Amino acid sequence: MRHGRRRITWKGTALVVGAVTAGCALVTYLPQDKGIDAPFVVEGEVGETLDLTYAELTVTEVRVADTLTGYTETAVAGGTFVVVDATWRATQGETIFSGAEVTDRQGRRFWPTDLTGCSTSANAQPGYAWHTTYCFDMPRAALAGATVRLARGGQSEDHAGQRRDAVAVVDLGITASEADELWEAEETVSPEEPGYAPASTGGDEG
Template identity: 50%
Template sequence: MLLAPAAIGAATWFVTQVPQDTAVDAPFEIGGAVGETVHLGYADLVVTDVRVAEQIAGDGVAQAGGVFVVVDAVWQASDRTIAVGGAELVDSRERVHAATDRSGCATATTAVPAYRQRISYCFDVPPDALDGAQLRLGRGGDGEEGAFQRRDAVAVVGLGLGLDRVPGEEAGADAAPIEVHGPAPVVRTGTDGQEDA
Protein backbone atom coordinates (compact mmCIF):
# COMPACT_ATOMS: atom_id res chain seq x y z
CA MET A 1 0.00 0.00 0.00
CA LEU A 2 2.84 2.34 0.80
CA LEU A 3 4.61 1.66 -2.45
CA ALA A 4 2.05 3.43 -4.63
CA PRO A 5 2.29 6.85 -2.93
CA ALA A 6 6.04 6.53 -2.77
CA ALA A 7 6.24 5.71 -6.47
CA ILE A 8 3.98 8.64 -7.35
CA GLY A 9 6.05 10.94 -5.19
CA ALA A 10 9.28 9.75 -6.73
CA ALA A 11 7.91 10.15 -10.25
CA THR A 12 6.66 13.64 -9.46
CA TRP A 13 10.03 14.62 -8.05
CA PHE A 14 11.79 13.21 -11.11
CA VAL A 15 9.55 15.07 -13.54
CA THR A 16 10.04 18.36 -11.71
CA GLN A 17 13.81 17.91 -11.73
CA VAL A 18 14.20 17.11 -15.40
CA PRO A 19 14.17 20.15 -17.72
CA GLN A 20 11.47 18.92 -20.06
CA ASP A 21 12.15 21.27 -22.94
CA THR A 22 15.66 19.95 -23.36
CA ALA A 23 15.78 16.46 -21.91
CA VAL A 24 12.38 15.03 -22.71
CA ASP A 25 10.99 17.01 -25.60
CA ALA A 26 14.13 17.93 -27.51
CA PRO A 27 14.49 16.52 -31.02
CA PHE A 28 17.37 14.25 -31.93
CA GLU A 29 19.83 16.31 -33.89
CA ILE A 30 21.73 14.53 -36.65
CA GLY A 31 24.64 16.47 -38.04
CA GLY A 32 25.81 16.74 -41.61
CA ALA A 33 27.61 18.87 -44.15
CA VAL A 34 27.00 20.11 -47.65
CA GLY A 35 27.04 17.17 -50.07
CA GLU A 36 26.50 14.56 -47.38
CA THR A 37 23.37 12.46 -47.02
CA VAL A 38 21.75 12.89 -43.63
CA HIS A 39 19.73 9.81 -42.64
CA LEU A 40 16.81 10.84 -40.48
CA GLY A 41 14.98 7.55 -40.40
CA TYR A 42 11.80 8.93 -41.94
CA ALA A 43 13.72 10.52 -44.84
CA ASP A 44 17.12 11.25 -46.32
CA LEU A 45 18.26 14.83 -46.83
CA VAL A 46 21.11 16.13 -48.96
CA VAL A 47 22.09 19.79 -49.09
CA THR A 48 23.49 20.01 -52.60
CA ASP A 49 24.53 23.65 -52.81
CA VAL A 50 24.68 26.89 -50.86
CA ARG A 51 24.68 30.24 -52.60
CA VAL A 52 24.85 33.83 -51.34
CA ALA A 53 23.68 36.97 -53.13
CA GLU A 54 21.96 40.27 -52.58
CA GLN A 55 19.14 39.45 -54.98
CA ILE A 56 17.16 36.38 -55.92
CA ALA A 57 15.13 36.00 -59.08
CA GLY A 58 12.20 33.65 -59.40
CA ASP A 59 8.70 35.05 -59.26
CA GLY A 60 10.06 38.58 -59.62
CA VAL A 61 13.30 39.88 -58.19
CA ALA A 62 13.69 40.22 -54.44
CA GLN A 63 16.27 42.47 -52.83
CA ALA A 64 17.73 41.32 -49.53
CA GLY A 65 17.58 43.47 -46.43
CA GLY A 66 20.80 41.69 -45.45
CA VAL A 67 22.01 38.94 -47.78
CA PHE A 68 20.19 35.98 -49.23
CA VAL A 69 21.44 32.52 -48.40
CA VAL A 70 19.90 30.06 -50.84
CA VAL A 71 20.16 26.42 -49.79
CA ASP A 72 19.41 23.80 -52.44
CA ALA A 73 18.37 20.49 -50.95
CA VAL A 74 16.93 17.15 -51.94
CA TRP A 75 14.49 15.20 -49.81
CA GLN A 76 13.54 11.56 -50.18
CA ALA A 77 11.02 10.06 -47.79
CA SER A 78 11.64 6.54 -46.51
CA ASP A 79 8.33 4.75 -46.39
CA ARG A 80 5.52 7.28 -46.21
CA THR A 81 4.72 10.77 -47.38
CA ILE A 82 5.92 13.49 -45.03
CA ALA A 83 5.44 17.23 -44.76
CA VAL A 84 8.66 19.15 -44.22
CA GLY A 85 8.41 22.66 -42.82
CA GLY A 86 9.98 25.00 -40.36
CA ALA A 87 13.33 25.40 -42.11
CA GLU A 88 15.67 27.45 -39.96
CA LEU A 89 19.12 28.90 -40.29
CA VAL A 90 20.87 29.17 -36.93
CA ASP A 91 23.91 31.41 -36.71
CA SER A 92 26.89 31.30 -34.39
CA ARG A 93 25.17 33.69 -31.99
CA GLU A 94 22.25 31.26 -31.66
CA ARG A 95 19.98 33.61 -33.53
CA VAL A 96 17.29 31.77 -35.47
CA HIS A 97 16.37 32.88 -39.00
CA ALA A 98 13.30 31.65 -40.87
CA ALA A 99 13.04 30.88 -44.58
CA THR A 100 11.15 33.34 -46.73
CA ASP A 101 8.68 32.73 -49.55
CA ARG A 102 9.68 35.89 -51.40
CA SER A 103 10.32 35.61 -55.12
CA GLY A 104 8.82 32.15 -55.19
CA CYS A 105 11.17 30.51 -52.72
CA ALA A 106 9.76 27.59 -50.82
CA THR A 107 9.51 27.35 -47.06
CA ALA A 108 8.01 23.88 -46.95
CA THR A 109 7.47 20.86 -49.14
CA THR A 110 6.06 17.36 -49.20
CA ALA A 111 8.37 14.42 -49.72
CA VAL A 112 7.16 11.04 -50.90
CA PRO A 113 8.89 7.67 -50.99
CA ALA A 114 10.78 6.69 -54.14
CA TYR A 115 10.93 10.26 -55.38
CA ARG A 116 13.62 12.83 -54.90
CA GLN A 117 12.13 16.21 -54.08
CA ARG A 118 14.31 19.17 -54.89
CA ILE A 119 13.76 22.43 -53.10
CA SER A 120 15.47 25.78 -52.58
CA TYR A 121 15.21 27.46 -49.20
CA CYS A 122 15.95 31.19 -49.09
CA PHE A 123 16.99 33.06 -45.96
CA ASP A 124 17.38 36.83 -45.74
CA VAL A 125 19.91 37.25 -42.95
CA PRO A 126 22.36 39.89 -41.73
CA PRO A 127 25.85 39.41 -43.18
CA ASP A 128 27.31 38.53 -39.79
CA ALA A 129 25.01 35.50 -39.65
CA LEU A 130 26.95 33.73 -42.40
CA ASP A 131 29.88 32.76 -40.25
CA GLY A 132 29.20 29.31 -38.84
CA ALA A 133 25.62 29.19 -40.08
CA GLN A 134 23.79 25.89 -39.81
CA LEU A 135 20.63 24.72 -41.53
CA ARG A 136 18.08 23.07 -39.28
CA LEU A 137 15.43 20.94 -40.96
CA GLY A 138 12.99 18.25 -39.98
CA ARG A 139 9.53 16.96 -40.73
CA GLY A 140 6.61 18.86 -39.29
CA GLY A 141 7.05 22.49 -38.37
CA ASP A 142 9.14 24.28 -35.85
CA GLY A 143 6.32 25.75 -33.75
CA GLU A 144 7.36 27.28 -30.48
CA GLU A 145 10.82 26.11 -29.57
CA GLY A 146 10.52 23.30 -32.10
CA ALA A 147 7.24 22.16 -30.61
CA PHE A 148 6.29 20.06 -33.58
CA GLN A 149 9.66 18.35 -33.84
CA ARG A 150 9.73 17.04 -30.30
CA ARG A 151 11.23 13.60 -29.90
CA ASP A 152 11.92 13.42 -33.60
CA ALA A 153 15.01 13.48 -35.79
CA VAL A 154 16.15 16.86 -37.07
CA ALA A 155 19.01 17.49 -39.48
CA VAL A 156 21.57 20.13 -38.56
CA VAL A 157 23.77 20.81 -41.56
CA GLY A 158 26.80 23.07 -41.44
CA LEU A 159 26.69 25.34 -44.46
CA GLY A 160 30.40 26.06 -44.63
CA LEU A 161 29.87 29.81 -44.95
CA GLY A 162 32.12 32.56 -43.73
CA LEU A 163 32.26 36.33 -43.80
CA ASP A 164 34.29 36.08 -47.01
CA ARG A 165 31.01 35.22 -48.77
CA VAL A 166 29.43 38.57 -47.92
CA PRO A 167 28.61 40.42 -51.15
CA GLY A 168 31.18 43.06 -51.90
CA GLU A 169 33.90 41.32 -49.95
CA GLU A 170 37.02 40.13 -51.68
CA ALA A 171 35.88 36.60 -52.49
CA GLY A 172 32.40 37.94 -53.06
CA ALA A 173 29.03 36.37 -53.36
CA ASP A 174 27.29 35.70 -56.62
CA ALA A 175 27.19 38.97 -58.52
CA ALA A 176 24.04 38.24 -60.46
CA PRO A 177 20.71 37.51 -58.84
CA ILE A 178 20.36 33.88 -57.86
CA GLU A 179 17.63 32.13 -59.79
CA VAL A 180 15.38 30.21 -57.49
CA HIS A 181 12.45 27.91 -58.00
CA GLY A 182 9.85 26.44 -55.73
CA PRO A 183 9.81 22.70 -55.14
CA ALA A 184 11.04 21.22 -58.40
CA PRO A 185 9.28 18.43 -60.30
CA VAL A 186 9.93 15.18 -58.58
CA VAL A 187 12.40 12.72 -60.04
CA ARG A 188 11.60 9.09 -59.54
CA THR A 189 14.34 6.86 -58.22
CA GLY A 190 14.60 3.45 -59.91
CA THR A 191 14.92 0.20 -58.02
CA ASP A 192 18.65 0.28 -58.60
CA GLY A 193 18.88 3.70 -57.04
CA GLN A 194 19.40 5.42 -60.38
CA GLU A 195 17.17 8.24 -61.46
CA ASP A 196 14.74 7.37 -64.24
CA ALA A 197 14.59 10.90 -65.54
Protein backbone atom coordinates in the same frame (compact mmCIF):
# COMPACT_ATOMS: atom_id res chain seq x y z
CA MET B 1 30.98 49.36 -54.95
CA ARG B 2 30.05 45.68 -54.94
CA HIS B 3 31.71 43.43 -57.50
CA GLY B 4 30.50 40.45 -59.52
CA ARG B 5 29.61 37.53 -57.27
CA ARG B 6 30.87 34.11 -58.15
CA ARG B 7 28.60 31.11 -57.68
CA ILE B 8 29.57 29.28 -54.54
CA THR B 9 29.12 25.64 -53.61
CA TRP B 10 30.53 24.69 -50.25
CA LYS B 11 31.63 21.28 -49.10
CA GLY B 12 31.67 21.86 -45.37
CA THR B 13 34.68 20.46 -43.55
CA ALA B 14 33.69 20.92 -39.91
CA LEU B 15 30.80 19.23 -38.21
CA VAL B 16 28.61 21.32 -35.95
CA VAL B 17 29.78 20.48 -32.43
CA GLY B 18 27.92 23.20 -30.58
CA ALA B 19 24.60 21.41 -30.98
CA VAL B 20 26.09 18.24 -29.49
CA THR B 21 27.37 20.14 -26.46
CA ALA B 22 24.03 21.88 -26.05
CA GLY B 23 22.23 18.56 -26.27
CA CYS B 24 24.39 17.08 -23.51
CA ALA B 25 23.72 20.08 -21.29
CA LEU B 26 20.03 19.76 -21.93
CA VAL B 27 19.92 16.16 -20.76
CA THR B 28 22.14 16.90 -17.76
CA TYR B 29 20.47 20.00 -16.32
CA LEU B 30 16.84 19.91 -17.34
CA PRO B 31 14.20 17.74 -15.68
CA GLN B 32 14.11 14.27 -17.18
CA ASP B 33 10.72 14.65 -18.86
CA LYS B 34 11.89 17.78 -20.71
CA GLY B 35 15.10 16.07 -21.81
CA ILE B 36 13.09 13.25 -23.34
CA ASP B 37 11.14 15.80 -25.37
CA ALA B 38 14.29 17.18 -27.01
CA PRO B 39 14.68 16.61 -30.77
CA PHE B 40 17.26 14.10 -31.99
CA VAL B 41 19.81 16.14 -33.94
CA VAL B 42 21.58 14.58 -36.95
CA GLU B 43 24.55 16.73 -37.98
CA GLY B 44 26.23 16.88 -41.36
CA GLU B 45 27.80 18.86 -44.17
CA VAL B 46 26.77 20.16 -47.58
CA GLY B 47 26.67 17.22 -50.02
CA GLU B 48 26.22 14.58 -47.29
CA THR B 49 23.05 12.46 -47.19
CA LEU B 50 21.58 12.30 -43.68
CA ASP B 51 19.27 9.53 -42.43
CA LEU B 52 16.42 10.98 -40.34
CA THR B 53 14.54 7.64 -40.19
CA TYR B 54 11.43 9.12 -41.81
CA ALA B 55 13.45 10.58 -44.71
CA GLU B 56 16.86 10.99 -46.26
CA LEU B 57 18.00 14.60 -46.67
CA THR B 58 20.82 16.08 -48.73
CA VAL B 59 21.70 19.78 -48.78
CA THR B 60 23.11 19.81 -52.30
CA GLU B 61 24.22 23.41 -52.78
CA VAL B 62 24.48 26.77 -51.01
CA ARG B 63 24.54 30.11 -52.82
CA VAL B 64 24.44 33.75 -51.81
CA ALA B 65 22.55 36.44 -53.74
CA ASP B 66 21.55 40.07 -53.34
CA THR B 67 18.56 39.63 -55.67
CA LEU B 68 16.10 36.81 -56.35
CA THR B 69 14.11 36.68 -59.56
CA GLY B 70 11.00 34.67 -60.38
CA TYR B 71 8.39 34.56 -63.13
CA THR B 72 6.35 37.41 -61.71
CA GLU B 73 8.52 39.19 -59.15
CA THR B 74 11.98 40.29 -58.14
CA ALA B 75 13.10 40.51 -54.51
CA VAL B 76 16.04 42.53 -53.16
CA ALA B 77 17.55 41.37 -49.87
CA GLY B 78 17.57 43.58 -46.80
CA GLY B 79 20.93 41.93 -46.04
CA THR B 80 21.82 39.10 -48.41
CA PHE B 81 19.93 35.96 -49.43
CA VAL B 82 21.38 32.60 -48.45
CA VAL B 83 19.91 30.14 -50.95
CA VAL B 84 19.88 26.51 -49.79
CA ASP B 85 19.09 23.74 -52.28
CA ALA B 86 17.99 20.48 -50.66
CA THR B 87 16.70 17.07 -51.73
CA TRP B 88 14.20 15.17 -49.59
CA ARG B 89 13.47 11.44 -50.00
CA ALA B 90 10.63 10.18 -47.80
CA THR B 91 11.16 6.62 -46.54
CA GLN B 92 8.01 5.77 -44.53
CA GLY B 93 5.17 7.33 -46.52
CA GLU B 94 4.11 10.64 -47.95
CA THR B 95 5.63 13.30 -45.71
CA ILE B 96 5.33 17.05 -45.33
CA PHE B 97 8.58 18.70 -44.27
CA SER B 98 7.59 21.93 -42.52
CA GLY B 99 10.69 22.93 -40.57
CA ALA B 100 13.36 25.17 -42.09
CA GLU B 101 15.56 27.77 -40.41
CA VAL B 102 19.12 29.07 -40.37
CA THR B 103 20.91 29.74 -37.08
CA ASP B 104 24.03 31.87 -36.69
CA ARG B 105 26.83 31.59 -34.12
CA GLN B 106 24.97 33.93 -31.76
CA GLY B 107 21.89 31.70 -31.77
CA ARG B 108 19.80 34.08 -33.88
CA ARG B 109 17.30 32.25 -36.06
CA PHE B 110 16.15 33.16 -39.57
CA TRP B 111 13.08 31.66 -41.21
CA PRO B 112 12.69 31.19 -44.97
CA THR B 113 10.91 33.53 -47.36
CA ASP B 114 8.38 32.44 -49.97
CA LEU B 115 9.36 35.22 -52.40
CA THR B 116 10.09 34.44 -56.09
CA GLY B 117 9.19 30.77 -55.80
CA CYS B 118 11.37 29.92 -52.78
CA SER B 119 9.91 27.19 -50.56
CA THR B 120 9.07 27.27 -46.88
CA SER B 121 8.10 23.58 -46.79
CA ALA B 122 8.15 20.45 -48.96
CA ASN B 123 5.90 17.45 -49.60
CA ALA B 124 7.54 14.22 -50.80
CA GLN B 125 6.25 10.81 -51.83
CA PRO B 126 8.16 7.73 -50.60
CA GLY B 127 10.95 6.53 -52.86
CA TYR B 128 11.22 9.73 -54.89
CA ALA B 129 13.78 12.52 -54.50
CA TRP B 130 12.12 15.93 -54.20
CA HIS B 131 14.11 19.10 -54.85
CA THR B 132 13.39 22.18 -52.72
CA THR B 133 15.02 25.62 -52.57
CA TYR B 134 14.94 27.61 -49.32
CA CYS B 135 15.90 31.32 -49.22
CA PHE B 136 16.88 33.20 -46.07
CA ASP B 137 17.43 36.98 -45.83
CA MET B 138 20.36 37.42 -43.44
CA PRO B 139 22.64 40.22 -42.18
CA ARG B 140 26.39 40.23 -42.77
CA ALA B 141 27.27 39.24 -39.21
CA ALA B 142 25.15 36.09 -39.42
CA LEU B 143 26.90 34.45 -42.38
CA ALA B 144 30.09 33.00 -40.85
CA GLY B 145 29.46 29.69 -39.09
CA ALA B 146 25.75 29.55 -39.95
CA THR B 147 23.88 26.23 -39.96
CA VAL B 148 20.59 25.24 -41.55
CA ARG B 149 18.06 23.15 -39.60
CA LEU B 150 15.56 21.09 -41.62
CA ALA B 151 12.86 18.75 -40.30
CA ARG B 152 9.33 17.49 -40.83
CA GLY B 153 8.11 19.26 -37.69
CA GLY B 154 7.40 22.94 -38.19
CA GLN B 155 9.68 25.64 -36.83
CA SER B 156 8.51 27.64 -33.82
CA GLU B 157 10.13 29.62 -31.02
CA ASP B 158 10.47 26.50 -28.84
CA HIS B 159 10.64 23.83 -31.59
CA ALA B 160 7.52 22.28 -30.09
CA GLY B 161 6.62 20.56 -33.36
CA GLN B 162 9.98 18.76 -33.45
CA ARG B 163 10.00 17.17 -30.00
CA ARG B 164 11.08 13.53 -29.88
CA ASP B 165 11.78 13.65 -33.60
CA ALA B 166 14.86 13.73 -35.81
CA VAL B 167 16.06 17.04 -37.24
CA ALA B 168 19.00 17.74 -39.55
CA VAL B 169 21.53 20.45 -38.73
CA VAL B 170 23.89 21.12 -41.65
CA ASP B 171 26.97 23.34 -41.46
CA LEU B 172 26.87 25.73 -44.42
CA GLY B 173 30.66 25.90 -44.38
CA ILE B 174 31.00 29.69 -44.50
CA THR B 175 34.17 30.98 -42.85
CA ALA B 176 34.70 34.55 -41.67
CA SER B 177 36.89 35.42 -44.67
CA GLU B 178 34.38 33.91 -47.10
CA ALA B 179 31.54 35.81 -45.44
CA ASP B 180 33.31 39.13 -46.08
CA GLU B 181 33.99 38.19 -49.71
CA LEU B 182 30.42 37.06 -50.35
CA TRP B 183 28.96 40.18 -48.77
CA GLU B 184 31.00 42.46 -51.00
CA ALA B 185 30.12 40.50 -54.14
CA GLU B 186 26.85 40.70 -56.08
CA GLU B 187 24.72 38.04 -57.75
CA THR B 188 21.16 37.39 -58.88
CA VAL B 189 19.67 33.92 -58.42
CA SER B 190 16.50 32.48 -59.97
CA PRO B 191 15.31 29.73 -57.59
CA GLU B 192 14.23 26.49 -59.23
CA GLU B 193 10.63 25.42 -58.80
CA PRO B 194 10.11 22.48 -56.42
CA GLY B 195 9.95 19.15 -58.21
CA TYR B 196 11.31 15.66 -58.65
CA ALA B 197 15.08 15.67 -58.55
CA PRO B 198 17.40 13.69 -60.85
CA ALA B 199 18.93 10.62 -59.23
CA SER B 200 22.37 12.24 -59.44
CA THR B 201 21.41 14.88 -56.82
CA GLY B 202 21.08 12.36 -54.01
CA GLY B 203 24.38 13.30 -52.32
CA ASP B 204 26.28 10.27 -51.08
CA GLU B 205 23.85 7.93 -52.78
CA GLY B 206 25.10 9.03 -56.22
